[in-house]
Amino acid sequence: MWPIPDILLDINFFQITSSYIFRLILEGLLIGIIYSLMALGLTLIFSVLNIVSFAHGEFYMIGGYVVYVLLTRFKGMPGLVGIVVAALVTFLIGAVFERLFLQPMAKGKVDRPSEYAILVTFGLSFFLQFVLLGIMGPFPKKAPRFWSFPPIDLGVIRTTKATLFLGNIPLSGGRIFAAIIALLALGAMLWFMFRTWTGWALQAVSQDRNAAAVVGINPLTMNTLAFALGAMLAGLAGAVLVTVFSWVPWVGVPASAKSFVIIVLGGMGSIPGSLVGGLILGVVESLGTGLFPDPARAQAYRDVFGLIIFALVLWLKPTGLFGREL
Amino acid sequence: MKFRRIYILWGLTGIFLLGLALYPPLVGLQPYWILVGMTALFYAILASSWSLLAGYTGQFSFAHMAFMGLGTYAAGILIRDVGLKPWQATIGGILITGLVGLVIGYLCLRMRAVYLALFTIAFAEIFRLVVKAEVKFTGGPNGLEIPPYTIPDALQAVFRFFIPYWDANPYVPAYYFMAVLFFVSLLFMFMLVRSRFGIFFRAVREDEEAAAALGVHVVNTRVLAFVVSSMIAGFAGIVFHHFIGLIVPDQMQIGRMSLIIAMAVIGGSQNLIGAALGAIFIHFSLEWLQSIPLPVAVLQQLLFLEDIGFSVDLNAGVLRTNAWRMVGFGLLLMLTLRFWQNGLISPVLDWLARREAAETVAQRFQAERDMDAIDDVQAITNPAEAGNPSSSSEPAS
Incomplete structure (x- = not known):
């Protein structure tokens, strides 16, 4: 008979308690909010420009490096300023790139636009990765922590400087902080999309370019705005996570892979899809990693769960959860 | 006899093939330069097989390097754990690559092109991370040893007869195997x-x-192209690493993949030979750009570049460019895509082969728009003059 694989014998079932599961789900939701933020940017770009930006992870990486450089150059600077500057920088890079390389495509000056879009955004990611490798070097950087919890003791909720205890469940403060900023950014973004004229114009262009042009919206301006905003959201996600993870020039590659999983899972171009998809991916990854039998290799398998979700969605429901069309 | 441009092409082909055959003595049998040439040929195979998929079917796989690594790791593990001979493991590795390619192809190729690109980029990165983590199975970051091929003595004697410097160093046979693989x-x-x-x-x-x-099975056709191109990548990887002796997971990182794409696009991804020449050209350029020899006086002016990642070596009199040489090719990739979509090398080849420039989609649309505009303007301004396009050549759009 077949022997039982070692990997199954290694599972310590006694270690799996309900509070452990609860903690994993909470951690998954916290990181999932940031995934949602990133995927929302990609969704915005896809719904308006009808392309997928393969340089999305590089904007995430640049956002992180901007905060890192500001915090190490100017000691005592408030971290929020760094985050705002990171958002501005990624917004500008996105806008300039869109003007130079994607606008000719929208104007019909480029052959085979869909293939061009894939390759030119991938080319941008190649370019940005090596620019940052040249400037920052290949060694991992970690930004200093620039905030701390006020001391609270409410019995159930206690805080130390860098950790929040919910009952006896410790939650990393860096992730909570990142999730709060990401939630604020998500809220602001959704408000912008659904409650302002410019947001409505973006939606109009995503629904019907010609009709939008007829009522006086310039689709080219909206293209630039959507790409720059998408890049900015990725930059924000990087800016809030740079204190949590160590940063290398290719840190954006797995991050962008996660965004791709989320937009396919949620349905290409669907805003609720990217929000729900991000949370699902966060929880699945967290549970999968936490329950993986061999803790030494668990971190490496963190991304594999995303790939499995990706394959399942492509196999069973290629339109995704909220997708409109193929 | 009338002179035709194709004679130039034949002449250049002859020179190229002769150079390919006589490369080791041309570089004085230095192991380093033979290795560089061999790696250039390896990248040329990868770039041209990538352009088989990208340039002919319009699908983009970012997992080409991952398939190369997959085949090589499969072959290495087949040799180590199953005890196959290297040549048997080569066939096994290619088949495994094809099988994985088949599964991924049927998953992704039913949809628009972007799905394959999305899935393969995720697959490539995650495959690399898993290989790095599975230390027991794959050797982890330290890599997996791939034992060399054993060439029978009789065959060795034949090679030695035809190629007098066959035994000069172990890189010479490796180079020739790679050259034959490239050609085939x-x-x-x-x-x-x-x-x-x-x-x-x-x-x-x-x-x-x-x-x-018209009866073409769309999905099967795309899957065929994807599987063939992945299997060629796997084959090239297996043969190359049998001579190198070791494969490490970082060989499959996304930066290398970007480089393959830059090679294919700059050479011309619509043209297999253009892509291969692009790869050879870029590999040698990168080798040269690694340390640019400059006069010391100039180097002293360039010391400020050290702040942004260059290194200035005054003793050796060279400027080491480190990551910045790749930045140059990233920029060249983007500009090539934007302004010369057929690449930089393949238009020259097409011109020499006297092929007519293909009608492109944008040109066709522009022509249609021009015609429409002319018709409209003429119909409005002067119906009598319709049919004489010279009166209004400016499109109204």
Whole structure:
């Protein structure tokens, strides 16, 4: 008979308690909010420009490096300023790139636009990765922590400087902080999309370019705005996570892979899809990693769960959860 | 006899083939330069097989390097754990690559092109991370040893007879194996794209519905192209690493993949030979750009570059560019895509082969728009003059 694989014998079932599961789900939701933020940017770009930006992870990486450089150059600077500057920088890079390389495509000056879009955004990611490798070097950087919890003791909720205890469940403060900023950014973004004229114009262009042009919206301006905003959201996600993870020039590659999983899972171009998809991916990854039998290799398998979700969605429901069309 | 441009092409081909055959003595049998040439040929196979998929079917795989690594790791593990001979493991590795390619192909190629790109980029990165983590199985970051091929003595004697410097160093046989593999795989791909399958590839790329209506099975055609191109990548990887002796997971990182794409696009991804030449050109350029020899006086002015990652070596009199040489090619990739979509090398080849420039989609649309505009303007301004396009050549759009 077949022997039982070692990997199954290694599972310590006694270690799996309900509070452990609860903690994993909470951690998954916290990181999932940031995934949602990133995927929302990609969704915005896809719904308006009808392309997928393969340089999305590089904007995430640049956002992180901007905060890192500001915090190490100017000691005592408030971290929020760094985050705002990171958002501005990624917004500008996105806008300039869109003007130079994607606008000719929208104007019909480029052959085979869909293939061009894939390759030119991938080319941008190649370019940005090596620019940052040249400037920052290949060694991992970690930004200093620039905030701390006020001391609270409410019995159930206690805080130390860098950790929040919910009952006896410790939650990393860096992730909570990142999730709060990401939630604020998500809220602001959704408000912008659904409650302002410019947001409505973006939606109009995503629904019907010609009709939008007829009522006086310039689709080219909206293209630039959507790409720059998408890049900015990725930059924000990087800016809030740079204190949590160590940063290398290719840190954006797995991050962008996660965004791709989320937009396919949620349905290409669907805003609720990217929000729900991000949370699902966060929880699945967290549970999968936490329950993986061999803790030494668990971190490496963190991304594999995303790939499995990706394959399942492509196999069973290629339109995704909220997708409109193929 | 009338002079024709194609004679130049034949002459250049002859020079190229002669250079390919005589490369080791041309560089004075230095192991380093033979290795560089061999690696250039390896990248040339990868770039041209990538352009078989990208340039002929319009699908983009970012997992080409991952398939190369997959085949090599499969072969290495087959040798180590199953005890196969290297040549058997080569065949096994290629088959495993094809099998994985088949699964991924059927998953992704039913949808628009972007799905394959999305899935393969995730697959490539995650495959690399898993290989790095599975230390017991794959050797982890330290890599997996791939034992060399054993060449029978009789065959050795034949090679030694025809190539007098065969034994000069172990890189010479490796180089020639790679050169033969380069030649054979290019010939195979060339025959494939000239066969009816090549026409299917292009038909599916140009107009999916029309091709399907004419009886081409769209998904199967794309999967065929994807599997063939992945298997060639696996084959090249296995043979190359049998001579190198070791594969490490970082060989599969996304930066290398970007470089393959830059090679294919800058050479011309619509043209297998253009892509291969692009790869050879870029590999040698990168080698040269690694340390640019400059006069010391100039180098002293360039010391400020050290702040942004260059290093200035005054003793050796060179400027080491480190990551910045790749930045240059990233920029060149983007500019090539934007302004010379057929690449930089393949238009020259096309011109020499006296091929007519293909009508492009943008040109066709522009021509249609121009005609429409002319008709409209004439119908409005002067119906009597309709049919004389010189009166209004400016499109109204």
